[in-house]
Amino acid sequence: ILGRPVHLYFKSPDFAEIVGFDRAVLILLIDEHGALAHVRAIDPAQGLWRLMIIDTPEDSDRENIDMDAQLHRAAGRDIDVEWVGKSVWTRRGVVASHYRDRRVFLAGDAAHQVSPTGALGMNTGLGDAVDLGWKLAANIEGWAGDALLDSYEYERRAVGARNVAMTTGFHQDHGQFLAPPLIDDQTAEAEAAREILGKKAVDIIGAMFRTDGLQLGYVYEGSPVCIADGSPAPEDKSETYAQTARPGARAPHAWLADGRSTLDLFGRGFVFLRLGEDAPDGSALAEAADARSVPFRIEHIQDENIAALYETGLVLVRPDGHVAWRGDMAPKDCGKLMDRVTGRLEMEEA
Numbered sequence: 001i002l003g004r005p006v007h008l009y010f011k012s013p014d015f016a017e018i019v020g021f022d023r024a025v026l027i028l029l030i031d032e033h034g035a036l037a038h039v040r041a042i043d044p045a046q047g048l049w050r051l052m053i054i055d056t057p058e059d060s061d062r063e064n065i066d067m068d069a070q071l072h073r074a075a076g077r078d079i080d081v082e083w084v085g086k087s088v089w090t091r092r093g094v095v096a097s098h099y100r101d102r103r104v105f106l107a108g109d110a111a112h113q114v115s116p117t118g119a120l121g122m123n124t125g126l127g128d129a130v131d132l133g134w135k136l137a138a139n140i141e142g143w144a145g146d147a148l149l150d151s152y153e154y155e156r157r158a159v160g161a162r163n164v165a166m167t168t169g170f171h172q173d174h175g176q177f178l179a180p181p182l183i184d185d186q187t188a189e190a191e192a193a194r195e196i197l198g199k200k201a202v203d204i205i206g207a208m209f210r211t212d213g214l215q216l217g218y219v220y221e222g223s224p225v226c227i228a229d230g231s232p233a234p235e236d237k238s239e240t241y242a243q244t245a246r247p248g249a250r251a252p253h254a255w256l257a258d259g260r261s262t263l264d265l266f267g268r269g270f271v272f273l274r275l276g277e278d279a280p281d282g283s284a285l286a287e288a289a290d291a292r293s294v295p296f297r298i299e300h301i302q303d304e305n306i307a308a309l310y311e312t313g314l315v316l317v318r319p320d321g322h323v324a325w326r327g328d329m330a331p332k333d334c335g336k337l338m339d340r341v342t343g344r345l346e347m348e349e350a
Contacts (some may be wrong), residue, residue: 002115002171003055007087008067012079013047019075028201029074032181035174037074048084054174055091062088076184091115093168095160099128099153107132112160117170118208120163123215128156134319138342143293147224148343155220163214166238170208177201212241220248220322225341227325229312245310245326251317254306262306266321269295270341273315275307280314280330288334294342295319316341 012018021027027039035054042048051074056062067083092113099106108125132152138144179197182190213236220226221233226247234244243252254262265271270289272282282298289296307313315326316337324341331337339345 001090002093002168003091004058004060004062005089005091006053006056006062006065006070007085007089008051008053008065008070008083009042009085009087010049010051010067010071010081010083011047012049012081015047015049015079015081016041018079019077028177028205030177030179030183030197030201031073032179032183034179035177037070039074091171093164093171095157095164099157099160100149105132105149105152107156111156112164114160114164115167115171118163118167118211118214120167120211120214124160124163127159127218130320131156135343138319141293143295144342145339145344147345151223151225151343155223158221159218162218162236166211166214167208173204173207176204207239210239213237213239216241216250218250219244219246223248225318225324225343226322227337227340229326243309245312245315245323247323247325249323251315251321251323252309254303254309256301256306257303262301263321265299266317267319269297269319270324271317272296272298273310273317274298274300275310275313275315276304277302278313279307280328282314282330284330285316285334285337288338291335292338292342292344294338 015021016023021039025041028035029037029039037054038050038052040050040052042050051071053065053070056065065086067086068078071081072078093115095112096106096110099111107128109121111128112124114121114124135144135148135152139149177197177200180193183193183197184190217234217236217240219234219236222228228247231246234242234246234249243250245252251262251266256262256264262273265273272285274280274282279300286296286298301307310326312326313328314330316324318324318341325331325337336345
């Protein structure tokens with residue numbers, strides 16, 4: 001358990017003007033005791049706001065919280081508002097010890113409970129669904145091996161643990177804010193202190209909104225159904241996403257000549273990319289896939305810039321858009337490769 005927040009919803013069309021807030025999506029409220037609350041505009045047209053008390057004592061009566069007193073503390077004055085709702089909840093950062101038990105699979109909030117700081121709960125759950133979905137379909141259609149379903153836990157639990165750790169850190173960053181006692185004074189010294197504190201808040205709290213790397217940059221490192229190529233692992237940065245076609249990573253986006261994205265090529269089976277004008281032939285791998293009834297097609301992209309982005313002449317992309325294998329030459333044993341990426345062959349056998 002990371003905390004016991006309370007959401008308080010109210011209507012006040014002129015709230016920002018009354019309190020003197022600049023227009024913003026989220027306003028962090030800090031006093032000499034630290035970060036105490038957020039105020040978020042929910043529906044500006046209807047004057048609907050949410051006051052989130054970041055944490056409350058374990059023994060407090062949250063069901064009967066004094067909403068007017070909490071608003072007074074946040075706004076620094078009494079304001080007449082229309083209270084319209086309350087949500088009492090518990091902030092957690094946990095990951096299930098296992099994502100699979102025989103025919104039962106966990107996904108979404110059943111597998112991980114993520115602090116909303118960073119807004120990764122839905123993204124993480126959708127990633128689970130995408131990963132598990134194509135593997136279940138492959139199993140039902142008869143072209144998957146036993147190891148493919150086992151790989152779901154290997155791939156997604158690591159992402160769940162990563163995202164829980166990062167969002168927990170974002171929440172704990174609220175503890176870095178402790179305003180000096182003079183924060184409310186109307187002096188030049190107090191104004192300078194408020195400016196320093198504000199810049200710190202924008203930098204630290206803003207990081208939970210700058211999460212392209214967390215959302216897009218996860219790599220299924222060491223997955224039993226991806227074949228490593230020996231390239232170095234990219235740095236895992238929460239804010240920035242650097243595209244890579246390294247096995248286990250999300251296949252990079254690039255614009256094709258017809259206006260589509262390379263991402264539009266994926267999602268309906270395995271796609272074998274032949275990159276560059278002189279890309280090696282892919283027919284042997286296509287034959288191996290056909291012999292195993294694996295949905296498979298070849299796409300030849302001659303654009304040299306896209307070939308440079310993917311770094312090798314041949315790239316095999318899974319139905320979920322992640323790279324399963326890449327190389328500059330066709331694999332020596334195409335059947336073995338297809339068995340590995342479809343879970344027919346355990347890693348130690350490969």
